[in-house]
Amino acid sequence: MDRRHFIQNMGLATMASALPGAQLIDSIFLQNNYQMKALRGDLGIFTERGGTILWKLSDDGIAVVDTQFKAQAEHLIEEIKKKSDRQIDALINTHHHGDHSAGNIAFKGLVKNHFAHENCVKNMKATAEKNNSLDKVLLPSAGFGKKFVYKLAGEKIAMRYFGAAHTNGDAIIHFEDANIAHMGDLLFNRRVPYIDKNNGADIANWQNVMDDAYKWFDKDTQLVYGHSGDGYEITGTREDLKAFKNYLGRLLEYVDKGVKAGKTKEDLAKTELIPGADQWKGNQRRAVNAAYIEIVEEK
Ligand SMILES: [Zn+2]
Ligand SMILES: [Zn+2]
Structure with a gap:
């Protein structure tokens, strides 16, 4: 399928899923529940179940960032194969x-290069060893440090690590x-x-990571x-980094003030809202527990 048809089909699939009562169209064009959505140029996203996948699909270069789970990765691979016979x-x-990363295994034998931050590789390996599932995972073959650049088909792909945040091995691609x-x-x-927290998350430094990324973009x-x-969308602009940095700061502040006022971890975890960050609604238990570890237990 040529590029134009590919994009048109993606558009149709997107449209079909947005129309009310379009189950029939859905069943013809969307046999699976996934969505391929073009962003800019030859880049786009794949969504189905798990963390969003970003892809670049062109005749002279294919890159995939993240893999969801095995079944989802297989759906993406089918879409890539419709477009190109090229090795990824x-x-x-x-x-x-x-x-x-659980979908990595679907890419076994299909990719030339597989990159991640060095701590990501370590964490992936340690988790697989713990679960006795090393044979079911595909580990990145190359771990990078603070910055790594890979050039592909007119695109400079910069991978950067600004320190511990959500884990101790999150890179921005x-x-x-x-x-x-x-x-x-x-x-x-x-x-x-x-x-x-079990894999080195650091809420205080996460705020710095948001600042560093803001300056980079x-x-x-x-x-x-x-x-x-x-x-809410799964795409946005760098202004979202400021808003999320504010949530993280308010979370730490909420727990810190609460502890000083004599509240227990259980009391604090019951909230559905962190004061000053009301766009981040919902059960805050896990986030509060993590902040409590950072403020009380790690000190
Ligand atoms: Zn995730
Ligand atoms: Zn995660």
């Missing part, structure tokens, strides 16, 4: 969590020419974040997020 040039993981960046789980768009950078709250 680069698979990149933003971090090690299963909703972003910036396609600098298209000016689109995958944030992985470094930004939960108006959704209460998962903060993985410009006002035209399109950001792709792993997850978003109901009714």
Whole structure:
């Protein structure tokens, strides 16, 4: 299928799923519940179940960032094969969590390069060893440090690590020419974040990461997020980084003030809202527990 037909079909699929009562069209054009959505140029996103996947599909280069789960990765691979017989040039993981990397295994034998931050590789390997499932995972073959640049088909793909945040191994993957960046789980768009203290998360430093990323991007950078709250987009602009930084700061402040006022962890965890960050609605228990570990237990 040529590029134009590919894009047209994607558009049709997107349209079909948006129309009310379009189940028949859905069943013809959307046999699966996934969505391929073009963003800019030859970049776009795949969504089905798990953290959003970013892809670049062109005749002279294919890259995939994150892989959801095995069945979802297989759906994406089918779509890629409709477009090109080319071997996938680069698979990149933003971090090690299963909703972003369990689908790696579907790419076994199909990719030339597989990159992730070195801590992501370590965490992925340690998790697989713990679950006795090393044979079921595909580990990145190359772990990078603070910055790594990979050039592909007229695109400079910069992978950067600004320190511990959601885990101790989250990288931002910036396609600098298209000016689109995958944030992985470094930004939960108006959704209460998962903060993985068992894998080195650091809420205080996460705020610095938001500042560093803000400076790195410009006002035209399109950001792709792993997850978003109901009714919110999984893409956005760097202004979202400021809003999320505010949530993180308010979360720490809420727990710190509460502890000083004699409240228990259980009392604090009951809230549905962090004062001063009311766009991040919902059960705050896990986030409050993580902040409590950072403020009380790690001190
Ligand atoms: Zn995730
Ligand atoms: Zn995650």
